[in-house]
Amino acid sequence: MADLVDSMLDLMRRLPPTRTEENVATLVDLCPDYADDLLGSVDQPLRVLLDKATGKEYLACDYNRDGESYRSPWSNEYDPYIEDGTVPSAKLRKLEIAANEAFDTYRELYFEGGASSVYLWDLEDGGFAGVVLFKKTMTPATAQEPSGSWDSIHVFETAERGRQAHYKLTSTVMLQLITRRGTEPVVSGSEKKNPEGLRTDGEVTLSGSMTRQTEQDWPIQDASSHITNTGKMIEEMEIKMRGLLQEVYFGKTRDIVHDLRSVEDLEKTRRQKELQKELVGFIKR
Amino acid sequence: MDQAERIDAVSSFLLQSPPGEINDVLNDVRNIIADDALLQEGILPSLREYNIAQFTTVDVPETNHQSIISEAARIVAEESEERFLDPRSKTTFVFDHLTLEASKPEPYELDTPHEEARVSLEKAALTYLASHFLDGTVSVFAPSELQEAFTLQIVANKYNPTNFWSGRWRSEYLVNLSDKRVKGKILLNVHYYEQGNVQLETTHNISFNIPAAAASAAPATAASKIIALIEDEESRYQVSLNETYREMGERTFKGLRRALPLTRQKIDWDKVTGYKLGAELSSSKGVFGSS
Numbered sequence: 001m002a003d004l005v006d007s008m009l010d011l012m013r014r015l016p017p018t019r020t021e022e023n024v025a026t027l028v029d030l031c032p033d034y035a036d037d038l039l040g041s042v043d044q045p046l047r048v049l050l051d052k053a054t055g056k057e058y059l060a061c062d063y064n065r066d067g068e069s070y071r072s073p074w075s076n077e078y079d080p081y082i083e084d085g086t087v088p089s090a091k092l093r094k095l096e097i098a099a100n101e102a103f104d105t106y107r108e109l110y111f112e113g114g115a116s117s118v119y120l121w122d123l124e125d126g127g128f129a130g131v132v133l134f135k136k137t138m139t140p141a142t143a144q145e146p147s148g149s150w151d152s153i154h155v156f157e158t159a160e161r162g163r164q165a166h167y168k169l170t171s172t173v174m175l176q177l178i179t180r181r182g183t184e185p186v187v188s189g190s191e192k193k194n195p196e197g198l199r200t201d202g203e204v205t206l207s208g209s210m211t212r213q214t215e216q217d218w219p220i221q222d223a224s225s226h227i228t229n230t231g232k233m234i235e236e237m238e239i240k241m242r243g244l245l246q247e248v249y250f251g252k253t254r255d256i257v258h259d260l261r262s263v264e265d266l267e268k269t270r271r272q273k274e275l276q277k278e279l280v281g282f283i284k285r
Numbered sequence: 286m287d288q289a290e291r292i293d294a295v296s297s298f299l300l301q302s303p304p305g306e307i308n309d310v311l312n313d314v315r316n317i318i319a320d321d322a323l324l325q326e327g328i329l330p331s332l333r334e335y336n337i338a339q340f341t342t343v344d345v346p347e348t349n350h351q352s353i354i355s356e357a358a359r360i361v362a363e364e365s366e367e368r369f370l371d372p373r374s375k376t377t378f379v380f381d382h383l384t385l386e387a388s389k390p391e392p393y394e395l396d397t398p399h400e401e402a403r404v405s406l407e408k409a410a411l412t413y414l415a416s417h418f419l420d421g422t423v424s425v426f427a428p429s430e431l432q433e434a435f436t437l438q439i440v441a442n443k444y445n446p447t448n449f450w451s452g453r454w455r456s457e458y459l460v461n462l463s464d465k466r467v468k469g470k471i472l473l474n475v476h477y478y479e480q481g482n483v484q485l486e487t488t489h490n491i492s493f494n495i496p497a498a499a500a501s502a503a504p505a506t507a508a509s510k511i512i513a514l515i516e517d518e519e520s521r522y523q524v525s526l527n528e529t530y531r532e533m534g535e536r537t538f539k540g541l542r543r544a545l546p547l548t549r550q551k552i553d554w555d556k557v558t559g560y561k562l563g564a565e566l567s568s569s570k571g572v573f574g575s576s
Contacts, residue, residue: 003316004317007312011317014310014482016303017484030291102554111541111542136542138537138540148541175538177537195496195518196493197492197493197494200518202487204526206484206485207483209483249483252483253483256452257454260419260452262419267416
């Protein structure tokens with residue numbers, strides 16, 4: 001029943017992104033047989049966990065989960081501890097350690113805080129796949145200060161073809177921005193005077209996720225080329241998506257609000273247009 | 286989950302439907318439940334709740350206008366069949382929460398002491414609606430046993446599924462002429478879902494005094510003054526929303542992730558990996574493929 005999964009995914013594309021976790025949990029309860037399909041296809045906000053061995057934060061998602069435990073990329077240990085938890089092969093783990101260091105540098109340069117994690121796994125056909133995760137949260141010091149969070153999930157697959165490697169990258173960014181406001185101070189001067197006893201308060205929430213894919217070929221010299229190549233692709237993709245998010249969050253949604261209500265008086269604009277038409281007609285005569 | 290729990294679960298999905306997408310959500314839910322008879326029976330209460338909360342609009346029989354389905358429009362009666370009121374045409378009707386159609390219209394006598402003030406507010410509100418809303422509906426209800434204020438409700442919807450977006454503006458004001466106070470709220474919902482799912486959700490509460498001069502004026506004058514104040518506040522809110530957008534873009538968004546590193550240059554990946562890894566990994570050359 002592939003179309004049942006389609007319906008669940010369509011639902012997740014429509015319901016409020018602020019309630020993704022709660023709704024995914026409900027869908028899993030409704031259709032337990034399809035839990036894996038759903039959890040594998042719906043991106044959920046990343047959880048920040050603490051690696052007890054190194055004291056470093058890491059990110060939890062479906063890719064580093066085994067049962068109820070999550071593997072830390074820093075110590076390679078599962079928490080809660082499990083015996084024989086899935087880990088990458090020794091060689092791939094070596095690359096995973098290096099990738100975590102490289103993307104940690106990337107995280108510091110672009111996010112100036114937050115947490116990052118890279119998880120790699122071997123593929124049956126000889127290649128490997130991985131996920132690069134970033135999360136940054138802004139917590140307000142006071143209720144009136146804005147808050148927000150950014151979660152990046154970059155899943156890639158690669159296959160070597162001689163001196164080249166082919167990469168398939170799927171990137172999702174989840175972004176949430178919240179601003180609370182109380183009564184605005186009375187603006188003196190040209191502004192209209194506030195009515196007597198004016199009180200206002202409110203909240204603006206912009207939340208959601210966007211997903212994009214790309215496939216590229218890059219040359220390889222040695223294993224570390226995979227870090228350089230995926231690094232360039234992910235950096236390019238995040239720059240592109242940041243622009244896209246900016247356009248949709250601050251452009252598109254605002255335009256839609258103005259399609260609902262116009263600040264300018266529509267009647268006045270209509271009358272002015274008619275008057276203009278008349279004038280043009282008059283001059284032509 | 287037993288059947289009742291399954292219906293409860295999908296009912297919560299229905300109540301979260303973005304503007305104009307309740308039928309899409311209903312289709313998904315239908316597929317999940319796979320029992321139309323059970324579904325139809327079970328979800329009616331949440332469809333009703335959704336229509337009332339979201340100010341669903343309905344073509345009023347025998348008129349050319351629409352009215353709003355809401356708690357204020359609900360006729361509280363002992364009758365078995367629930368009816369809703371369109372105060373503008375003084376008609377009540379039965380509303381089908383699934384097909385969104387009105388039927389069985391009946392004339393309705395409106396409480397006369399408030400009617401002149403109500404009609405004045407409605408007239409001023411209709412003028413305001415035409416001036417600022419591209420596709421809006423307004424209903425003005427007289428005070429009732431449950432509510433001592435006039436209730437003014439506005440809803441405007443834009444659905445554009447071909448371009449993957451929809452939006453809804455709802456506002457509601459309780460105009461209390463004896464307290465000389467207006468209390469209201471504006472609620473905005475926008476959904477943009479081309480290759481993603483982005484939603485804007487806003488709440489804004491407003492209250493202010495009705496100037497004494499306006500409150501004691503003739504109904505027509507009082508109504509236009511009150512509606513003018515509401516118009517000012519809604520416009521001011523919309524302008525302040527632009528300011529919020531600017532602030533979110535400049536402060537929060539930039540604070541979460543920079544456009545470029547402080548150096549204003551993209552990362553030199555050969556450097557990032559080269560220093561630490563070159564030596565360590567060169568020995569494992571070619572292990573990840575056939576080369």
